Amino acid sequence: MFLDDEIAESRTRQNEARWGMYLALAALAACIVMILGLMTQASAQTASARPEQMAGYVRPNDMGTGALLFPSKEPGYFVEAPRLATDVQIDVNGPIMRTRVTQRFQNPSKGWVEGTYVFPLPDDSAVDTLKMQIGDRFIEGQIKPRQAAKEIYEQAKAEGKKAALLEQQRPNLFTNQVANIGPGETVVVQIEYQSGVRQSNDAFTFRFPMVVAPRYNPQPVVQTVDLDSRTGYAVSDPVPDRQKIEPPVLDPRENARINPVTLTINLKAGFPIGEVTSAYHEIETTTLDQLTRKITLKAASVPADRDFELSWKAVEGKSPYAGLFREPVGGKTYLLSFVPPPVTATETDKPVRREVVFVIDNSGSMAGPSMEQAKESLALAISRLKPEDRFNVIRFDDTMTVHLPDLVEATPDKREDAIAFVRGLTADGGTEMLPALEAALRTQGPVASGALRQVVFLTDGAIGNEGQLFQEIQSNRGDARVFTVGIGSAPNSHFMTKAAEYGRGTFTLIGSESQVAARMGELFTKLESPAMTDISATFEGAASGDITPNPMPDLYRGEPVVLTAELDGTSPEGKLRIVGKAGDQPWRVEMDIAKAATGEGIAKLWARRKIDDLEASASAIADPATLDRQIETVALAHHLVSRLTSLVAVDATPSRPAGENLTETDVPLNLPAGWDFGKVFGEKSDATGPDATGEVDEREASAESQTKLAMVTADRMLAAPTARAASLIAEANNQVNLPQTATEADKQILIGLTLLAFALVAGSTFVFWRVQIAALVIAGVRRHGR
Amino acid sequence: MAADDDLPGPRPGFLARLSAIETIVVAIIALIALAGLMLIGKGFYMKAKAEVSQVLLKKSFEAQLHGEASGKPWPWADFETTAEIMAPRINRSAIVLQGASGQALAFGPAWLSNTPLPGDEGTSVIAAHRDTHFRWLKDVSSGDLLVLTRKDGRRFLFRAGEGRVARWDESGINASASGRNLALATCWPFDAIEPGPMRYIVTAELVGEQHPVPLTTGSVSK
Structure with missing residues (x-):
């Protein structure tokens, strides 16, 4: 009885011990399984992140504004050429604006380089002009089919001539290759493009990208452009650790001094102008007459980290209801029309x-x-x-x-x-x-x-x-x-x-994952607030016109209908009729073509939109070659850069040999007629400029900073001893990214084997241990039984 | 004696005699073993898939050379066969697919469609897994001939150069560089088990086109 109790007790103790052991074993096994699970999970995610972006190095995708890039010593990265001056002139004429950007850069190195001038533009920009001054040579771009232009450029490059090639990489991104920039040479690039003014509710706005580079810019205003795979550039995600990227030498104030930007806007709204505002910059507005304003930036206040945005409104009650403009070009008339949808339709708050x-x-x-x-x-x-x-x-x-x-x-x-x-x-x-x-x-x-x-x-x-x-x-x-x-x-x-x-x-x-919220947000706005659907435009009593965009897109709250059209003859008559549906309420408007006011640049806008339409109709045209030909024809006729046409410029005489440094004073001032480069040679025009007073110190400081910046850039640049080597280096930098080419197979087999081995060891330990315990128990019982 | 029943002798089965806890322990061990087996199975499945699919792909590619099929080896495939690459010296060959999605790479080497076709002006890039189709890439030495047959029937000879190692995003390969070149890429190091950022690249230069165009792939067996 007594002994029985004792045995029972000792058994309980043994049992407890065994319980403990089993629990511990089970926990261990569970842990191992979980850790293995985690490992497989983690490795299933592909490949490493990009290497950290180095301060001072950029990729073409990172550029928020026009910049001249030189290949750097880091493969795949570029350095920005020191920008000596930027001048922007924008002529707004009713609903159309023409922008001319002139920038001066310098090759700070002691070698020859091929530079890449990258400039992102608004989506609907029609680029038609490229003028360059490289060293003491002036060249102007001619429109050519893309392939032909490329060949001309390559040939000139190989022959050591100055040349430039302006290509469209995507509808909103253009690159300009500049060959054979000699040591210390200055490059002046001037491009011109046509675009439309955006209208929303009763405000007219446009944006000009002025972000110098993302590295000055913790919260990027301009989304970097995802390049097409066809171009060979990688599609890049926004750099996640932008804040950590240190500007190499510049803070924005400093930058404003050594990278002076002058901006002039001639605003001819076509109606009495009320309020003119700029969201991010201080501006000075000069009133020329009721319809015209001249706008400039307030001196020395150019934050380089914001886009320039200008918006203007009509005088109260004088807001234009609709507009119709025309431009006769080459025996044809081009029309531009904008009509806001009826107010009743846009302001119904009844949710769709x-x-x-x-x-x-x-x-x-x-x-x-x-x-x-x-x-x-x-x-x-x-x-x-x-x-x-x-x-x-x-x-x-x-x-x-x-x-x-x-x-x-x-x-x-x-x-x-x-x-x-x-x-x-x-x-x-x-x-x-x-x-x-x-x-x-x-x-x-x-x-x-x-x-x-x-x-x-x-x-x-x-x-x-x-x-x-x-x-x-x-x-x-x-x-x-x-x-x-x-x-x-x-x-x-x-x-x-x-x-x-x-x-x-x-x-x-x-x-990428990080874009989900923002991009889907934009989509939701469109999904949830359509204002006008089933819009179409026709001509009545006029020779049939070619209207773009075709088909007309749906409108969202506050947007007007904007269309361009091509009509035969220089003075067409008849009516333009636009119909649409606001909710289930039909809407219709008619305009007399003969009463249209004249405007400039409409033809180019039409051509640009026509090209978009043609691209969109790609699948309807069976033969891609036919489509390409149609686009090429339109682009060549209107001198536009497109997917199939490029601007190419070649200097007729080979460059001078290396070693002769051009200094600023060497740059000839007798510019060809019609070339207006004067403004970017700021030092020369300062004396007559409005801010000429007490600038001496500033200029000295600025010169010092410039030298510093030039040295830093030159350090990072991969300059070649000859022009030929420069082109080789530039080629090597346009590279392909390689995919992940390792499978999980080997690893899985290895882990599997480990698991199996573990199970084997655990199993045999268990069996061995159980036999021992059994023997112990039996022995105990026997002892008791005796 | 009750305890005597536990002694060796005719048994009712090992499992039946286990206590509840012991059953759990046995079950856990069995589960681990099963997981191990499944992983091994999955690993070998991948390898088997890579091997078997090449046979199917070869058939489809041959049909394509005869101008028959659309290039899809099986109706629900997400890719098309584009070319065949051979390394005669080491007696290896593989059918190259178009598009380097993870899916295509599981079945064969993939031609990156943002690069020109092999044999065209520029540098064409073909990538494959280091542990399946391009296991032999490390054996390709400088000077080896590579034979590439395109789906249009044209056959090109390339001469391999030295192999080199680079990061995946710093490959230094320029698709539009002058000359007709071919770059073969796979992961590096060859015997690592973790996927990593480094790639092994063999560049080859076009030495000529083979005429007349044969209608079979003429592939070498492994």
Whole structure:
């Protein structure tokens, strides 16, 4: 009895000990499993981040304003040439503006270099003029087909001549290669472009990019441009640690002194001007007459970290209702018209009821970060729906699932349910987009009256049957609007832009996780506040005109209808009629062409838009060569830089040999007629300038800073002893990024083997240990039994 | 004696005699073993996929050379076959796909579509996994001939240069450089298990085009 108790007790103790042991073992095993899980997770994410950006080094993508870049000693990076002066002249003439930017740079090194002048411009800019002064040579760009221009430039470069080649990399980014810049030589670049004034509600605005470089700029105002893969530049994400990038020598005040910017705006609004404001800069406004203002920057107050923005309004009650301008060029008349939609339509606060079909691509090509971005974007979009909206979700790879049987009201429950469905998706399989598109366009039932049907398509567009898809959108869209959201670093932008155009929606590009919120936000604004739909324009009683844009896009709150057109003859007559729909209320306006006021630069704007339209119609024109020819014809006729045409300039005589340093005083002042470079030679014109008083000290200081900056830049530059070597170096810097080329296979096998080995050891230990314990227990029991 | 039942003898089965806790321990060990097996399986699956798909791709590519197929090796594939690359000296070959998405790279070497086609003016880049299709890239030595057959039937001979190592975003490869060049890239170091930022690049220069155009791939077997 007594002993029995003792044994029972000792057994309990043993049991407790065993419990403890088992628990510890189990915990250990769990830990190991979790750690392994974490390891696989972490390694599944691809590749390393970019190396930290070094102070003073830039990439073409980083540039917020015009800058001359020289190849640096760091492969893939460039250094900015010291900018000696910048002069900007903007002539606003009614709804059109012409901008002329003149910049002076210097090659601070002791070698020959090929520079790349990079300049981002507003999307609708029509670039038509390039003038350069390199050292003591003046050259002016001629428009040529792109390939021909490239050949001319390469040849001149090889022959050691001064040459420049201005190419369009993307519709909003241009580069200008400048060959054979000698040691210490000065380069003056002058470009001119035409663009439209933006009108929103009753304010007219434009922006001029003045950000010197992102490194001065903790919160970038200008979004850096994602370059096309075709150009060979990488598509870059905004540098995450911008704040940490130290400016090499300059703070903005210093910069303003050594990089003087002069800005002159001749504002001819075409109506009595009321208030003129600049959001970020102090300006001085001179009133010439009721309709005209001259605007300049207040002296020495040029923050280099902001875009220049100017907005103006009409005198109260004199706001123009609509405008029609014309320009006769080469026997044809070009029209520009802007009409704001009726106020009643824009100011109704009745929210639009929406019916949204979300389509998400979860095919194998989306695997990795793309899928995460797509899921996040879609979840965000679903959570933004209002209870009165109706929606559905479709996912596809080579199979397809329509999540809900029909469009349902977006109640919180349904939204949660759909978000859970989206979050559970994984990327696998092929891409069969057509069935999903059909399901989205055809099988979702009729559109409820007064509601707006929207199809939001999230994909990387890795497909081959574009034509079929466009066909489907065109013929079965009905009243739906198709919005495409491009996911990942290299989505098929061509497909998605066009799909959105056929679908009369917009294309949103999301390149990285950090862009999801901002870009989707822009899309939501468009999805949620359409003001005017089904807009079209026709001519009545006039020779048929070529109207751009075609088709007319939907308008959003506060935007006017803006269109350009080409008409035969120099004095056409008749009426321009614009019709549209505000909600379900029809709207119609007519304008007499003969009464149009004359304007300048309309032809170029029309050509620029015509090229955009042609690009958009790519799939309708069977043969890409035909399309290219059409674009080339338009661009050549209007002297425009486009995807297929470039400006090329070659100096007829070879450069002087190296070693002869040009100093500023050597730069000849007798400029060719019509060339207005004077303003960037600030030192010379200072004496007559408005701020000539007490400038001596400033100028000395400025000269000192300039030398300092020049030395720093020269240090970093990769200058070549000869012009030929310079071109080789420039070539080497235009490089391809390589993909990740390691699989997880080896690692997984290794981890698997480790796990197996661990299991084996644990198993045998367990068996061995159990046998021992058993023996112990048996022995104990025996002892007791005796 | 009850305890005598535990003694060796005819057993009712090892598992049945375990206590609840012991069962848990055994289960955990079994799970770890299973996880290990699954990982090994997955690893080998990847490798098998890479090998097997090359056979299918080869078929599809041959059909393409005869002007038949669309270049999609199977209907739901996200990519097309573009070329075949051979290294005669070390007796290796692979079918090259278009587009270097992770998906395509699992099946074969990929031609980066932002570079010119091999044999065209400029530098064409082909990348593949170091542990599958380009396992042999380290064996390509300077002076080796590389034979590249394009889907349009043209066949180019390249002479390999020295291999070099560079970061993925500092490759120094310029797609539009003058001359007709080919760059083969894979991950470096070759025997590392972690994916890393370094790449091994072999550049090759065009030495000529082979005529007449043969209609078979004439590939060498492994």
